[in-house]
Ligand SMILES: Nc1nc2c(c(=O)[nH]1)N[C@H]1C(S)=C(S)[C@@H](COP(=O)(O)O)O[C@H]1N2
């Protein structure tokens with residue numbers, strides 16, 4: 309991992325913690341403090357795991373009735389879902405109209421059937437990244453595991469074979485190179501959440517730091 313990058317981004321969160329946040333959701337499509345880009349920057353921890361499709365697996369488990377480990381062909385055989393959404397990175401860039409193709413989170417939830425006491429979802433990635441979201445955030449109708457962007461297979465840079473997209477949260481809440489989805493009855497903080505970044509991560513209230 310790129311320790312210098314992680315240390316610098318962690319220091320930035322520490323410095324910015326406690327700054328006043330705007331109360332109202334911005335009227336504008338561009339959340340406050342963001343600038344629009346068109347070049348889809350790449351952000352990672354300095355590790356870009358190459359996962360061959362025949363070795364790729366997605367394990368979905370924890371508090372579910374029907375835990376599964378999906379192979380690539382099984383993942384692609386699930387109902388496919390296309391959606392266009394905006395993408396907001398906490399480092400202040402946003403890109404509009406990102407066209408994703410993949411499997412909706414709610415399709416995966418239907419498959420594994422979360423138990424009544426499941427309240428949170430913890431994501432783990434092939435680069436040892438992790439992040440977390442409440443179950444109701446994941447069940448929103450724009451959340452998906454994307455395997456293609458703008459009609460082309462997702463590149464390794466952007467988290468291919470498959471990544472999570474949670475459009476209404478800062479982008480670190482979506483795990484690239486996703487490997488495991490774990491349903492829990494409590495919250496468990498992920499990689500950036502333990503390093504000074506907000507657990508709720510709402511771009512519209514500039515909820516960047518904890
Ligand atoms: N596995 C993994 N997922 C990750 C990250 C990461 O380092 N590893 N970075 C997060 C951050 S901070 C952002 S802004 C987006 C960046 O996605 P992009 O590189 O496709 O722009 O991925 C998020 N998901």
Ligand SMILES: [Mo]
Pocket residue numbers: 351397398399479480
């Ligand atoms: Mo980010």
